[in-house]
Amino acid sequence: MARLQQRRAQFIIVVALLYSLFILNRLVKPKRLATTQLLLPELGRHTKFQLPPYLQSVEDAGIDPAESIALFDKNSDAEQGSRPSQKAKKAGKLVSKSPLSSRYPEDKYTDFLWRCRTGEPRAAEVFDTFLSLKYKIFEVRVESERYPMTYNPSIIALPPSSHYPFLIVARVRGGGFFQESVICEGKYIDEPFVNAYGFEVMNRLIGCATNPRVLTVPQTPARDCTGIDYMSDVPGYHDPRIFWSNTGAPLMMFNQQSRYGCFGLWLIDLRSVYPSLRYRVTRGLLNQYPTVMELTRIEGRNPIEKNYLMFYDADTGAGYVQYELRHGSRHFSRLIGNGLTTSNMTSPLEATCIGEDAIWHQATNAIKIVMCDYGQCEPEPENTVYLTFLHKKEIPETFKVQYKRYVAVWKATAPFEMIGFGSKHIRFDNEDEWEQKFNVEGRFLYTVTVAWETNMNRYEGYLNENVVISMGVGDHGNAAVVMPVRDLFTCMSSCRGQP
Template sequence: MHMAGLQQRRAQFIIIAALLYSLYILSVVVKPKRLATKQFTLPDLDRHTVFQLPPYLRSLEDAGINPAEALALHDKNAVAGQKSGQSRRAKTDVKLVSMSLRSSRYPQDAYTNFLWRCRTGEPPAAEVFETFISLKHRIFEVRVESERYPRTYNPSIIALPPSSHYPFLIVARVRGGGFFQESLICEGKYIDEPFVNPWGFEVMNRIVGCATNPRVLMVPQTPARDCTGIDFMSDVPGYHDPRIFWSNTGAPMMMFNQQSRYGCFGLWIIDLRSIYPSLRYRVTRGLLNQYPTVMELTRKEGRNPIEKNYVMFFDAETGAGYVQYELGHGSRHFARLAGNGLTTSNMTSPFEITCINDDAIWHQATNAIKIVLCDYGECEPEPENTVYLAFLHRKEIPEEFKVQYKRYVAIWKATAPFEMIGFASKHIRFDNEDEWEQKFNVEGRFLYTVSIAWEKNMNRYEGYLNENVIISLGVGDHDNAAVVMPVRDLMTCMRSCRHY
């Protein structure tokens, strides 16, 4: 019995010794050295001055980031990574830090190669003509009407959460008397109506229509600061050009034009739950209401008396909000939101290439949507495979008092510095656009692209290539329409900005 006890204690001692030795080996050999985070010493920061910094770090100053600290962090991480060569995690961290400081970071070719090809096979997604691309998806009617306002136009559409009774939320403008501006809001759904085609056969015609009674969407009025030379604009009642979209936190937002605190007209934003209370009980994300009342978005440089067509987007890594004021031939201007509508100075890199080669009048047309460049379930959202997409209009005036808008698709990275990736090689038309031009006698001169959104709300901010988008259209300032298609079909026949 005594011998058995000795053998048991001996076995326990051997096991404990082996465990301690294993822990020592892990701590000395395998454990990587910690990467630098926020610890900076004066010698590290004094080694570099702003004038000695490489060009890709100089633009960080406008973002409120100390370039010297950023470079010191980059150097420390690089040294730590070299010393811990056996640590895969250390190497990955150094690579990510280095990538975040480069001013020209594109998605991997494996994700973007499809953008530069025209999907014209069987079945074709597009037909390429000399001056435009025809996407093989048909325009259908969007119907928003009330007893007071039987005709509306320029609809903006988003998909409601799965817990909602109806799939869509629609805001559409109405024509009041004189300059009076109002908008209707309703919840919408697909409606199939019988229709007799030109050959005498009854077929079903699908539209999107109001499932709830449309009501006027009220927004607090604001005064104009300065409308010198256009004094009549200061008295235009009501807001106009509403655009609704989801924020990165899942908050339903509306951006619109109204009299400005800084000029004549500016862009304002409000959380839709403040003015459409029924959303409060169905939106399960974005519980923090950042814009409980109207808030004007500022612009530090290049402000015009009348500002229009801003686009808001969010950094896929940090969640920070940005406002893109304009995008066109050789010009791009965006800034980071700093709170209460205030923004930083222009953050566009001086080395930015917008790859828009037409010296024309360009207008941002729609909000931006975030896209993961793979089919759902095939990959996870990462900085290397995530982009933003929005429509732009090329404005032409071929004849006096006639305006023509040609739609193009623009794509940019979803992480700083948000460089442009691709731009449509030709302007985009839809399969039955000719029919709509003849029906409403607009001849392509005013088929305006208003908004783009995911057709289904999956309680996430981004969507994937095999998911559908709904694109809303304003017809000649007197009617509503929309198109539904896989977003992949929209991203065809692009021109690469990298090789521009």
């Protein structure tokens, strides 16, 4: 009898446990760990996502397209372009000033953009066709016994914990089609020299503090160089541009043989190919670009792609690739993962405000600027912009190529509409001397990168901070200018029709 009662009690306990599990399952539904269909978030009313028709090559390279698409984060919802930041919501200050429902910086931050008056500021002189900024070009010395001639330097500032303030990557002139680049850490060097009046003065330059060494990256094959077959065998990468990501990772973008065409644009984390940076640069995800990764382009891809730049949403941190910016046309896409991108996300309401129909090239990377002096405001999505240099390429009757530099500025939050473009091209105080010094006819001083002079462990900079603008001189020399970023905004045309 006791055994029967014991069995009955055990049965009641089991039933009670099963009933409890049933109730718990009804109250708390677990998330599904697997789905049979991959769903993508909506990208916006002007953008419809589609996979490139050449994704087979991605699969051939061992990359799962579905896995890459799954990396698309949840911030890309249909109203991303007009969604206010949390700080703006709390402040209740959001005012739509554009048919794109975006957030321009407040007028108190941008009024000075549209001023172009002779003698103001004193650092600028306005002429009929160009703007002369009174800052001098100086030498960037990247040379050694093995590499006596380099050109097209790309410069960024290193963190304060570094031995030297700069990191420099420059191209090496090799024989034939051979492409090679070197890297070194740089610093300011003051050298005495006797000027034309017989006085000894100091000449300041940026030079390598460490011995330049070859910067090697993994090579890639070209998929299709039909009609330009010789390009498929060009050894080495070229046109390197180094810059900081929004998370603090040192990245390099460069041209190399493409998986989708003949030549494309690739990314790599510099810490993977220059290991000494790993101990000083601990911000940013090292495993994001541990080896070379190609950036895709869905619409309008050419056999040879050049001159991309990257920027980031100041509100969500999402990354974007801008392929081109020219008269009547702008094309940028959002990064999804593994180099895959969306289709064009430029709004049809966008006005590039580049009035002249000419040959325009994106020249440099883009930097993020807070539109006030340091300490006068806090960085907000609403008061930040991106700035880059564009080149207008001209071939006059002398057949000497000219590259004229212009500044372009756009909003740092979606939909990233342009707010200003240089009404005149920029020249520096002693640019004529440099053209004569290197016998460079046609003003062939090519703008390569723009970067903050000091690295304060933050992605953005302020109007009263200096930038380093690096330049290649006629494909056989290195130069740079250091100046306050504020003066780059002189003589700009507004995309909003302001005077």
